Every structure is written in structure tokens, then in C-alpha cells.
Amino acid sequence: MKNSKWKCLLGSAFFLIMTFIFVAPSAAIIVTTTKVTFTEEEPVVVEYSGLPGNNQDWITIVPKGTAADKWGEWFYTKGKQSGRRNFGALSPGDYEVRAYVNWPKGGFVIQARSSFSVVLQHSTPSDVLTTDKQTYAVGEDIVLIYENMPGNAQDWITVVKAGSSAEEWGEWFYTKGKRTGKKIYSNMKAGDYEARAYFNWPAGGYKIMHRHRFAVR
Structure with missing residues (x-):
């Protein structure tokens, strides 16, 4: 009788362990812009x-820095686990797209987010700022x-980590009235800028007013 009980307990434990091992992990939630x-x-x-x-x-899409319990244009995914959606045009600024799950039970817990920017029609990133390459090696100028x-004498340019707020700056310089010029940045660490x-x-x-992204790998 005792042996039967031990066998039963061992069998149950084995089943629980194998179930834990072989349950596929949930896929990470990803939301981004194209x-x-x-x-x-x-x-x-x-x-x-x-x-x-x-x-x-x-x-939903909101201005960057908006509280988690605020929303802009939004939609229910209606059971879809993946897909694509076109949102309406936005005024210039820095924004964030956010994913929430299972309203109202899931509340205002942001499950995934991604930042993007909107610029003036005539101010695409290549109009004013560019780099001689899109991707650099660590240590490369x-x-x-x-x-x-x-x-203007005090127009200025800075380089920051991608996703930084508009009020943040890294190494910077005044253009001192110049409309055209170059600046060399050195010894930048790996990252997106x-x-x-x-x-x-x-x-x-x-x-x-203008922005341009590049990477150091």
C-alpha cells in the first residue's frame, strides 16, 4: 500500500515537472512603428x-511622457495577436505607441511601447542633418x-541617445551663423543615437527642428 502511494506521488510530481519544462514560454509583446x-x-x-x-x-498613440492612464487615438485588436494599423496624421512632436491587454481587467499597465517622431512636411531628417554613414564601428569618427x-548665431546642434527627451542634450555646438558645415564626433560608445x-x-x-538617426555598433 505504501509503495502504491509513493508511486502515485512520484508520478504526480514527475507530471508537474514535465509540464513546467515543456510549456512554451509566452511570446514577448511588441508594438512599434514602421x-x-x-x-x-x-x-x-x-x-x-x-x-x-x-x-x-x-x-494607443500619445505624446511622449503622457501618463499611463491617458490615451489618444486607439483601437481594440479584437482577438488578433499580431497585425498592422494605420493611425491618422499627427502634428510635429515626439510620440509613443503603447500596448495594453484585456481591458478593463488589465487596467492601465503598459505592456509594450515604442517611440517615434513627427516632423514638418518640409523638414524631413535629410533636409538639414545627415552623417557620412548610417552605422559606425566603435571608435570610428x-x-x-x-x-x-x-x-542665427545661436542655432545649435547636439547628439543624444535615441529616445531622449527634447530637453536633453549631449555634446553640442552653436553653428555661429553658419548655414552649412561639418562636425566630427569621436569616441562614442555602442548604441543608437x-x-x-x-x-x-x-x-x-x-x-x-530637424533630426537624424545613426548607430554605433
């Missing part, structure tokens, strides 16, 4: 995957090229 920069007249294209498949999983700046142009400090404030 580009990191859109113009003000473009629809914003969002792609998502790894959602649990609840009828009221939902996705980055050549930043600027063109068509407005020519963004060059940003601001006009006429301090009157122009922290409004990003």
Missing part, C-alpha cells in the same frame, strides 16, 4: 505582435553634416 520619423501629413503605421489574443487588448540652417538641430536659442526653446 519608421522612426513621419511627416505631419503621413498616416502613422503601427505593427504589433505577441499579444495574448484577448478581444479587448488595445493600442562620426562626421555630422548640416545644411540649410537658418543662420540621434543628431538634433535647434534654432535661435533661447527664443527657439527646446523645439526640435
